[in-house]
Amino acid sequence: MSRRSLLGDAGLLRRHYSAGWRASLLVALLVGVTVAGVALAPRALARLGDRELRHALMTTSATELDLAGIGQLGYADTAAQQNVATDVAIRNVRLGLPEPLRDLVGQPHWLARTSASTVTLPREQQLTLDLRLAIDLAWDQVARPVEGRLPDAYDGRGPIEVAVSRALAERVHLRVGDRLPNDPAPLLVTAIVEIDDPDGSYAVHSGDLVAPTVQEAPDTLPTVLGTALVHPDSASALREPMAGGSIVAWFPIDASRVRYADADTLQPQARRLASTPVELPNGGRLSLRTGLADVVERTSDRIASTYALLALALSGLAGVLVAVFALGVQTVLDRRRPALALASARGAGRMQVRAVMVLEGLLIAVPVSALAILVVSTLVPATLGPVGRALPVLTALLVPLLFGVLTNPRTLHQPRRDLRVATHGRGRPVLEIAVVALAALSLLSLVRRGVVESSRAVGIDPLVVAAPALLTAAVCVLVLRVFPWPLLLLQRRLRSRRGPVAVLGAARAVRSPALGFAAALALVVGLSVVTFSAVMATTIRSGLEHSVREGVGADVRLSAARFDDGDLAAVRRLAGVDAAALLTVRSGVELDLGRTARVEVVVTDTAALHDVRPDLPVLAGRGQDALPLLLGTDRAEEPEDVLLDQVPAVVTSVVGRDLLPGLDRRWVLVDQSALPTGAAEGDGEPRELLLVRVQDGAAADEVAGLAAAAVGGHPDVEVVDVDEELAAVSSSPVVGGLRPALLVSALVALVLTMLTVVLASLAAARSRHQMLGVLRILGMSRRQLRGVVAWELGPIAVTAVLVGTVFGLLLPRVITRALDLRPFVGGRTPPQPVVEPLLVLAGVAAFVGVVVVAGLVAVAVGRRLAPAETVKMGER
Template sequence: MLRLLLRRHLATVRGAGLVLALVALLTAAVATTAVREVADLRARQVEHAVQDLTPLVRDVVSTSGRTPGTTTGTSPPLGGLVEGDPVPQVPPDPGWDRFLAGMRELAATRPAPLRDVLGAPDLTVQTRPVAMRDVPGSGLEENAVVLRATARLDESFRLVDGAWPAATPIAVTPAGPAGDAPVEVVATERTAETLGWEIGEDYRADVWQHPPLRLVGVVAPVDPDAGTWYHQPFGLEPQVTKDFERGDLATAAAYTAPAMIDALAARGAQTRLWYPVTTQGLDAADVPALAAQVRGLTNDTPEVVPGDPVRLQAATGLAGVLDEVVAERVGTDAVLAVLLVGPLGALVAAVALAARLLVERGRATLAVLRARGATSGQLHALVAAEGLVVCVPAAAAGLVLGLVVRPGGLTGTQVLLTVVAAVAPAAAGAASVPRDLRPQRADLTGRRRSRARLTAELLLVGLAVVATALLLRRGVVSGGVDPLLAATPLLVSAAATVLAVRAAPHVARVLERALARRDDLVAFLGAARATRAPAGGVVPALALVLCVTVTASSAVVLSTLRAGTERQAHLEVGADLRVTGPVVTPEALAGLRDHDGVAEVATVARLDDVGTIVHDAPGTDGRTPVAVLVADADALARVQAAVPGAPTGVQELDEPPDDGTLRVVAHGVPGGEDAVLELGEASVDVEVAARVGTVPGVPVHTPFVLVDAGRAAGALGVAPEPRTALVALDDHGAAGAVRDLVRDVVGERATVDDPRSAAAARMSSPSVAGIAVAAATAVAVAGVLGVLVVAMMLVLAAPDRERLLGVLRSLGLRRGEARGIVAWEVGPWAVVALVVGGALGLVVPALLRAGVDLTPLTGGGRQPSLALDPVLALAGAAGFVAVVVVGTLLASVGGRSAAVDGTREE
């Protein structure tokens, strides 16, 4: 019977069931996908931060002055440290396999996730550069070779020609390695070519007693892009320094057998042990733990092999980077929480509404069952069973849909969320079975409910005020998950909504009175119904307000982040275009100025010599070393006229007082206005016209003074070679078109930056891109929920409306007027939602800005000010109108079938 009842009953409430199913599906799909997406975002944040580092910073490295595998450390007295010449011997193998095994074991005993992050260990031992005698025809003025042994020579290289190096007899004297037997080495083709070496030939070192080197083989790297080469300088190819005075100088690396290296490095071994670090597959939740574990490792000096002179003294830049990731994540999480809590609230409202719809639609059945003696428990069970029958498959489908759209691992959290999505609507349905199922006479029911509502609403408003006050008083914080910050926007939204719902009838009543005088039935009736028999009430109004709030605050947050990032990028680049790298010659400068679209060009040079400001600041020694920046002040002022944060006073630099004093703009220089600048031989009185934080586009992190190029030439006698040109364009946005042409003028090696590209790069970082995706998702979910809420609101009101329209039609109401009546049901709430939601869309980001440090997301600088892209704002408003229209259309489809149900049931 229950099954029959369930099946037949569900068929009659299929509209409500469908909505419930949609809500469950949406909830499951979005929640589980969001979990995966956030996990993925965090993983990408870590990747982005860590993989951009070079292995030199990233990897866990330990250095030592001793050679592993040697019992006594450096220079075992091969042949004996005795009187006379030591006898050369073949040194024993140091047993590095055992040492690497020790390192592997050390890593394995570390806790996860650290042990999974540490890759296969490696080690090299090398000598200091050994000066070699010239090889005729190499074209090198000087060459030096680092002799290096590695534990995995044949894994890093493959042999192209010749043989691998073997150990040969060698002696060690207090002066270093000695002997006549050539030391066998291999080198890469590039190295051999640069040094002019050939296989089988011996090459003598320019060091007393040092044994000669014999190239026995030529090798090629297995993977030239591998991280290991960062730890093996010159391993792939020699470094050639061009010195115009002395000719080319080369430093190369040659690889020898591990047994030989201790003797060869008798005068100072450079041992390097390292674990390559890869954070791929790192669970982002483990980042704080990993940072702590890395610190634990670096603070420890464990033995690798008992008794070995080399212990692990790990060092890495990883921990600091991980800390930055965590800091950035706090900002991201806060923004995400604020963005997602809105749809969540709307979702809860939609679930409540769908549950109410289910119960309303089944009310007659429930009333009959209760009258026939069904217990409350049975009625709740029936509604819950209906909810479950509909929602369990829907939630499962949502989970699968999410997995299809966004594949990823299925975690316990996701399954739990799916279960919640399936059970919550059923539970809400069961909970909304009213105690009394009979139709109520409004005049005979008590006011207890409305008192309870008033209390709840006052409590809500109070909480919102307290939360906001707490948040504003606390100010910007960083670190830790922040429930206050996540909850405050929701509280404020809910409080504003209940206030709006309270205020709306009064507004509608004024409207009603105004419209009553007009000869328009629809408007009057619509306003009257909105006041006296509102279609929705608090729940749908709250849902709609939250939908608009989500959309508006997403738009504001994204606009704010974008504007902040662009401002910061503009500040960093310092102009519409910045050209750096080669010296900007006067010809190039003239070429740039003549360029189409270029409005102005300013060059900035940083003098190689450091100057000193002599000042009278108390408590100091009166001397501050400063970098001296030389710029075309007038042009710089014009170029940076529109740049945010550009220093004031630049345009006055070329109008100094007549007494020969040099006017400067200074940073980090204490003391009063008057000081003396010493530069080389020159010494000149200066007047500090302005003190600034930075000159946009010219990153200098030490104290500096900025002087005008023309004045500096006279006063200091310098003719600087500027390597930075700041370009202002006629059309500020046309950087892309001018960029390539600028390269033609200045040189191919020039780096050309523009704020837009810099901002775009910043905006595409996982954090900001993730926030953008989250915002888009939140808006999309809010849109779908909005449609559902409008539809449900109208369907819930359908029976009453059909009765009314039936009466009115019999009095001659036209179809268009009937539509007008429907529009009046949803219109007032839509307007309330648009007004209140729009206002909250500004308040919520303001709260966010007050509570969260957003600068890690915008690239530093100061907290971005609120901004709203008008295009986004218009799109949001248009979207909301579309949502209301679609919801109304949907309800007219559902409402027709509901009306049929209604007439049959009554």
């Protein structure tokens, strides 16, 4: 190797970087793991949003979700022209849709049918049959004959051959060969078919073609409404009957192809479909509608709330991450200090010294970060926005930036001190004031605008999202300003005691703390994130349980047209039942609050209902001048003169309409003993609800099963319980993934805290061992030396536990005021923070254990330096 290659710029840099390469390798590994995590987080969130949106769409009924329409069929001269033209026009609807909506919409299916007409049945039956004729171009693929043959085309002569579903044939006792008088020609049943409908969408959109509809009313015969298939080529001969009928078309929505990144584009595209009818050939028209936009909007609100909550929870970790990077960079700088000091003494300028270290930062961070981003993007593909793509890059560039900022040529000749804001100088007050001002501005923006609303308006607002980190930094600034004063007082009190350990440890903690601002910030943030995660996990669980119970109305709800007199007593006798109440809901009752309106009236024993629902009052019974009412409404009401079905009444309280489930926008509750006989009967069929309160420790789903069996004589009973509903809500990917995400954030905070303590302790190892060497020479025992070392970590750790716990308990109250969790948990009112003491204490205990272990690890590693070897005569 030539002398030029050894003494040139490249050679000198190569020799400079190769010395002490282990510290650089450690920082490179730390950067690689961190960048991989930062690159993975937005991808995991994007995939979580995709899964949540797909889950919401897949659990939505086809009636609400699919793109479907109803309209009138136009007619051409021949059936072939009519059918082909209509089919092409409907298929062109999908081709004309914009992306990404077109990618979700499947191939259409449509059928045309006549209006219903009453048909005389061949056998005497106690019912009436209203039948419609339908044309389906794909009928031979949908209808599978189980008896007979598929019909031939009707050309205007002879009977109209039809195929009926097995369900309709069994309901009205039709057989192959039956003739049904009808206009314009009698109907001949040539086939009984089974409809192939594996996903159930055909039955949903074709109405009574798959299964007949039965309408029953008092004192009248049941009416069966059904549809029969005819050959598609019968359209020309059935022009007049079809003219008064309708056409139904539907396009299935493939939820597995949707992406959350397309949510904002899908909503206006889906809404525009309902604004303009589709023109069909020969004067036909089709009006389309879909609930896709509403489902996407509701789900987007839930996903946005989840993203906002996780962003606020994880933003605090940014401060710890900066501290860890800074300590790692300072470790490398400590290895480079002698060489940099020599270069500076021989004429290297400040910019040259900084440039050398920035270049080393780029060499450390860029290759490993590029590899980490490439691996993560390959293994976890996802559609990201500009912020998600920029975050790992900015994280990687943070390392060379810290190398440039922390390289101070003026202090290269001094021994290495721990990374901290200088105790003297003009820069510290300015920096502290700036941090406190930013924290106040961030808190104001968070409370006034909210993280979700600000993100919708301006995208990701860094000032709002960074509120937890800025607030923590401001708290740390204030704490470190106050931190020395209690120690000074303690030091003065300890001077009168025997033994030098406490006095020396307190003095060192005040004058030259081993853990500076970066480590203090990491400790406070770490514990606050752990506490915040514990409180928010409990809050979300409590909010979900509360909203589910609101939706059910009690622990268990049974609904039916009518319950027998013994059903209530049977349910009350069941094991696990604490209380039960029977509610009768009557619709269409006149209520006069100054203006007459028709409302639903809930009649019950309000004392029994109060036992089930303590939040509902007991209304007075008979003996009152006016009938006591509880009014449920969302309007502002101050009623004075009230009449319920011409009975004088008084409103004792106004509550939200959602206080009882499944009722109209306005309803009233009355006590059954106070309601006059024959009053408030209503104009519709009443329905009854049986609300059950479950004993503590009993499972609601088990009680629901027993209650269903106890009233099993009613075929129309619907049973709902909070356990089943909560399980259904928890099946949502967002709900199921949020609590593990909070747990992961707490674990990451603990790991980063451990790294911070280890790095800070190792960085202070040389100065510590210099002091310990002197103390050893002066005669201190090993036990006393361990006591002095414990004072390095003890005061700041105790302070961090106190401040971090209090701050972690207060932060959820700030977050829940700025972030409405109702789109996530549901319910009428925003959930308030719920603190579970045992969970919080477990988090604090885990944090203390991590700090102790980190301190022991750092001291164990530092023992490789013998204290006596670090003592140099004349150094001080």
